[in-house]
Amino acid sequence: MKRSQISTLLALIALSALALGLAAGWLAAWLAASTHNPVLFWAGALGILVTLVLALRLMHRFTRAFLRDVRRLSEAGRLMLNANPAYRIPPEGHPDIQELTGVFNQLGDHFVALQQAHTDAIQQARADLEEERTLLATLMAELTEGVVVCNLDGQILLYNRSAHRLLDASTQAEHGAFVGLGRSIFAMLDHNTIAHAVEQVQTRRLRHSDDAAAAVTNFITTAANGRLLRARLAAFSAPDRELRGYILTIQDISEGIARSQRRDALLQTLTEKLRAAVGAIRAAIETVQSYPEMPPAQRQRFQQVIHDEATRLSTQIDDTLRVYASDLRAQWQLEEIAAADLTWAVQHDLRQRCAVTATGQTTDHTLWLKIDSYTLTQGIAHLVSSLQMEFGVAEVTLEISAVERYAALDILWPARGVEPARWRQWSERAFITDDSDGVITLREVAERHGGEVWFQMHPSGAQAYFRLLLPRADGEGRTSAGNGAPQSLSGRAAIPSRPEYYDFDLFHVPGQSAELDDRPLSTLAYTVFDTETTGLTPGLDEIVSIGALRIVNNRLLRQEVFEQLINPQRPIPAAATAIHGITDAMVRNQPGIESVLPRFRAFVEDTVLVGHNLAFDMSMLREKEQSTGVCFVNPILDTLLLSALLQPEEEQHSLEAIAQRLGVQAMGRHTALGDAIVTGEIFLRMIPLLQARGIHTLRQARNAAQQTYFARLKY
Amino acid sequence: MPGKVLIVDDEANIVISLEFLMEQAGYAVAVARTGEEAIEKIDSFHPDLVLLDVMLPGVNGFDILQRIRQHFTPHEMAVVMLTAKGREVEVTKGLALGANAYITKPFSTRDLLAEVRRYLEPGEEHETLPN
Numbered sequence: 001m002k003r004s005q006i007s008t009l010l011a012l013i014a015l016s017a018l019a020l021g022l023a024a025g026w027l028a029a030w031l032a033a034s035t036h037n038p039v040l041f042w043a044g045a046l047g048i049l050v051t052l053v054l055a056l057r058l059m060h061r062f063t064r065a066f067l068r069d070v071r072r073l074s075e076a077g078r079l080m081l082n083a084n085p086a087y088r089i090p091p092e093g094h095p096d097i098q099e100l101t102g103v104f105n106q107l108g109d110h111f112v113a114l115q116q117a118h119t120d121a122i123q124q125a126r127a128d129l130e131e132e133r134t135l136l137a138t139l140m141a142e143l144t145e146g147v148v149v150c151n152l153d154g155q156i157l158l159y160n161r162s163a164h165r166l167l168d169a170s171t172q173a174e175h176g177a178f179v180g181l182g183r184s185i186f187a188m189l190d191h192n193t194i195a196h197a198v199e200q201v202q203t204r205r206l207r208h209s210d211d212a213a214a215a216v217t218n219f220i221t222t223a224a225n226g227r228l229l230r231a232r233l234a235a236f237s238a239p240d241r242e243l244r245g246y247i248l249t250i251q252d253i254s255e256g257i258a259r260s261q262r263r264d265a266l267l268q269t270l271t272e273k274l275r276a277a278v279g280a281i282r283a284a285i286e287t288v289q290s291y292p293e294m295p296p297a298q299r300q301r302f303q304q305v306i307h308d309e310a311t312r313l314s315t316q317i318d319d320t321l322r323v324y325a326s327d328l329r330a331q332w333q334l335e336e337i338a339a340a341d342l343t344w345a346v347q348h349d350l351r352q353r354c355a356v357t358a359t360g361q362t363t364d365h366t367l368w369l370k371i372d373s374y375t376l377t378q379g380i381a382h383l384v385s386s387l388q389m390e391f392g393v394a395e396v397t398l399e400i401s402a403v404e405r406y407a408a409l410d411i412l413w414p415a416r417g418v419e420p421a422r423w424r425q426w427s428e429r430a431f432i433t434d435d436s437d438g439v440i441t442l443r444e445v446a447e448r449h450g451g452e453v454w455f456q457m458h459p460s461g462a463q464a465y466f467r468l469l470l471p472r473a474d475g476e477g478r479t480s481a482g483n484g485a486p487q488s489l490s491g492r493a494a495i496p497s498r499p500e501y502y503d504f505d506l507f508h509v510p511g512q513s514a515e516l517d518d519r520p521l522s523t524l525a526y527t528v529f530d531t532e533t534t535g536l537t538p539g540l541d542e543i544v545s546i547g548a549l550r551i552v553n554n555r556l557l558r559q560e561v562f563e564q565l566i567n568p569q570r571p572i573p574a575a576a577t578a579i580h581g582i583t584d585a586m587v588r589n590q591p592g593i594e595s596v597l598p599r600f601r602a603f604v605e606d607t608v609l610v611g612h613n614l615a616f617d618m619s620m621l622r623e624k625e626q627s628t629g630v631c632f633v634n635p636i637l638d639t640l641l642l643s644a645l646l647q648p649e650e651e652q653h654s655l656e657a658i659a660q661r662l663g664v665q666a667m668g669r670h671t672a673l674g675d676a677i678v679t680g681e682i683f684l685r686m687i688p689l690l691q692a693r694g695i696h697t698l699r700q701a702r703n704a705a706q707q708t709y710f711a712r713l714k715y
Numbered sequence: 716m717p718g719k720v721l722i723v724d725d726e727a728n729i730v731i732s733l734e735f736l737m738e739q740a741g742y743a744v745a746v747a748r749t750g751e752e753a754i755e756k757i758d759s760f761h762p763d764l765v766l767l768d769v770m771l772p773g774v775n776g777f778d779i780l781q782r783i784r785q786h787f788t789p790h791e792m793a794v795v796m797l798t799a800k801g802r803e804v805e806v807t808k809g810l811a812l813g814a815n816a817y818i819t820k821p822f823s824t825r826d827l828l829a830e831v832r833r834y835l836e837p838g839e840e841h842e843t844l845p846n
C-alpha cells in the first residue's frame with residue numbers, strides 16, 4: 001500500500017474515531033437524561049470533551065505542519081535562491097515537512113555545486129581581464145600626475161592616488177569635497193571651466209575629425225582646495241564616435257608659480273635697492289668731478305658717501321642672495337633611494353673625487369630616504385675634502401639609521417690628535433660658504449630637505465661626526481594603500497590590497513541628481529554607516545565614533561571610508577568601552593562633534609543612508625542638529641526593517657543573526673567602521689531578495705519597511 | 716631768475732649731492748626727508764620745483780604729487796620724480812599723475828641739472844657744468 005493511501009486511511013480512521021467519540025458521548029448523555037443517571041451523564045460529557053481536545057491537537061499539528069512550516073520553508077527557499085545558497089534549513093516539525101526540508105537542502109547542495117562550476121568557469125574567463133585591470137591600477141598608482149576619468153555627467157569613474165592628493169579637500173575644510181568613485185568632479189573643479197574645455201574639444205573634433213590631437217585641450221584652473229592646477233582634458237568616444245567622457249591629467253603648479261613670484265619679487269627689490277645706492281654713488285662722483293675746486297672737507301663728505309653706499313650695496317647683494325638662495329637654484333626634485341644604495345653612491349663619489357676611503361655600515365635594509373642625491377653627495381664631498389685638506393683625514397665611516405621619522409646619516413672620522421676646541425671651530429666654519437662659489441654645505445643640504453645637521457664629538461675624543469637628519473621615504477610615497485585617504489583606526493577594516501579606484505560601469509549609471517525615490521535600488525549610491533556612543537540614550541549620551549563607507553554601482557567601496565573618533569566632552573562609561581573598546585584616552589585629542597558632522601555631511605552628500613537600527617543613529621544625529629546646524633536630509637534605509645520585511649518568521653534580526661543567515665562574515669564587529677562594512681555586505685545581499693518580492697525602487701523599499709513591526713518602535 | 720628747489724628724499728647720501736648741486740647752480744634749497752615734512756615745506760617754502768622720491772616713509776611720492784597737482788599746475792610748480800622705481804608702468808603712472816619729468820636712479824647729474832633748468836629758467840641759454 002502506498003504512503004499516500006496510508007495517510008488517507010489514517011485520516012479516515014481519525015475522522016471515524018472522532019465521529020464515534022462524539023456519537024458515544026452523545027449516546028451516554030442521552031441515556032443519562034432518560035435514566036436520570038448522573039454518572040452516565042458526566043462520563044458522556046467527559047468523553048465529548050476529550051474527543052474535542054484531541055481534535056484541537058490534531059488541528060494544531062495540521063496547521064503547524066502545513067501552514068506555518070510551509071511558509072518558513074518557502075522563505076528559506078527564497079533566501080537560498082537569491083541571497084545565500086549555502087544556507088541549509090534545520091529539519092523541524094512534521095515528518096513530511098522534515099522530508100521536504102531534506103529535499104530542499106539536497107536541491108540547495110546541487111544548486112551550490114552547479115553555481116560553483118559556473119563561478120569557476122566565469123573566474124577562469126575573468127582572470128585575463130583582472131590581470132589587465134591590476135596592471136592598469138598599478139600604472140595609475142605610480143603616476144605622479146593626477147589622472148581622473150569622468151563620464152559626461154562629471155561622475156568620477158577612475159582616479160589615481162595623485163589625483164586624490166591634488167583634489168581632495170575633505171581634510172582641509174569642514175565642507176570640503178571628498179574624492180571618490182561616482183562623486184561629481186564639479187565639487188573639486190570649476191564646472192564652467194570643464195564644460196568649456198569639453199565644448200572646445202567637441203567643436204575641434206567636428207572640424208578635424210581625423211586628428212587625434214584635436215580631442216585634447218589644456219587649461220589652468222584653481223581647485224576647490226586652492227591648488228593651482230595645470231590640466232589636460234582628453235575626450236574619448238564610443239565606437240560610434242559619440243562622446244562618452246573625458247580623461248583629466250592634472251599637475252600642481254602652485255609651487256612653481258609661488259617660486260616664480262618670489263623670483264619676481266627678488267628681481268624687483270634687488271633692482272630698486274641697487275638703483276638707489278648706485279644713484280647716490282654716481283651723483284657723488286659726478287659732483288666731485290664737476291667741482292674740482294671744492295673745499296677738502298666737502299670732498300671728504302662725498303668720498304664718505306661713496307664708501308658707505310658701496311658697502312651697503314655689497315651687503316644688500318649678499319643678504320638678498322641668502323634669503324632667496326633656494327629660489328635662485330634650479331628646482332630640485334627629491335627622489336627615493338634605499339639607504340644601502342645611498343651609502344654605495346657616496347662611497348663611490350668620495351673615492352673618485354677626493355681619493356678618500358669611506359667604509360659604510362647600513363644595517364637597516366628596509367630604510368629608504370627621500371633626497372636630492374646630487375646635493376647630498378656634493379655636500380658630503382665638500383666636507384670630506386675640507387677634512388682631508390685641513391687635517392689629512394684619509395678615511396671616513398658612513399652610517400645610516402632610522403631615528404624616529406627621519407633617517408640619520410652619520411659621517412664619522414678619527415679625531416685623535418687634534419684639540420676638540422679646534423674641531424668645533426672648524427665645524428662652525430664648515431657651514432659657512434660664499435654664495436658665489438657654488439659650494440654646497442651640509443647646512444644647505446639639511447635646509448633643502450627640511451632636515452637638520454649638527455657636529456658632535458665622541459666623549460672619548462677618539463671620533464668626531466656630523467649627523468644629518470634627512471626625510472625618510474616610507475611615508476606616502478612608497479606604501480600602496482590609503483595615500484591621503486582617511487586613515488583607518490588600526491587597519492581593522494579589511495582593506496583589499498588592490499585599491500578600487502575605478503569603475504567603468506558607471507558610464508551607464510545616470511547621475512545622482514535625478515529623483516531618487518523612483519530609481520531602482522541597484523542604481524543608487526548609498527552611504528552605509530554606524531556610530532559608537534557613550535550609551536543608549538539620545539540626548540544624554542554622545543557619539544564617540546562614526547564609521548562609514550559608500551556603495552556605488554552595487555559595490556562596497558572599501559577604499560573610500562570615513563572613520564573618525566570624536567571627543568564626547570564627557571567620560572565614556574566602562575560598560576560602553578567594554579562594547580566598542582574606545583577609551584577616554586583615545587578620544588582626548590580628537591575633534592568634537594561640531595567639527596566632525598559638517599565633514600560627515602559632505603561625505604554622505606547625494607547618497608541614501610543605510611544602517612542597522614538607524615532609528616537610534618539618526619536620533620543621535622538629530623540631537624546635534626541645533627548645536628551644530630548640520631541636518632541630514634538624505635533618504636534612509638534600515639537593514640533591521642528590511643530584514644523583518646524579508647523574513648517575518650525569523651525572530652532574530654540582530655546584525656550577527658542576519659549576517660549568518662545571509663552568509664556574510666562578521667569581521668571587525670563593534671567598531672563603527674567594522675559594523676558599517678557588515679551592514680553594507682548585508683544590504684547588498686538584500687537587494688536581490690527585495691527584487692524577488694517585487695520591491696524595486698527606493699520608494700517601494702521605504703514604504704514596505706515602514707509596515708514592519710520594528711518601524712513602530714521609537715527612540 | 717634763480718628759483719627755489721625742494722628736495723624730497725629719505726636717502727641722506729643722495730641728498731648731500733643734490734643739495735650741493737642745486738646750491739652751486741644758484742637755487743635756494745630746502746630738504747624734506749618724509750612725506751609729511753614735504754607737505755609742510757611745500758606750504759611754507761613754496762618751491763618752484765620739487766625733486767621728489769617715490770619711496771618715502773609715511774605718505775609716498777605719488778600721493779604728494781597728487782596733492783601738489785590739486786593746487787598747482789605743472790607750470791606753477793614743476794615736479795621731477797627721482798626714483799629707484801624704474802618699471803615702465805611706474806614711469807607712466809608718475810607722468811599721468813602730472814609729473815613734469817621722471818628720472819630713474821642712477822642718473823647723470825648733468826642731465827638732472829639740465830632738466831631742472833629747463834623748468835626754472837625757460838628760454839635761457841643754459842651753461843653747462845664746469846668740467
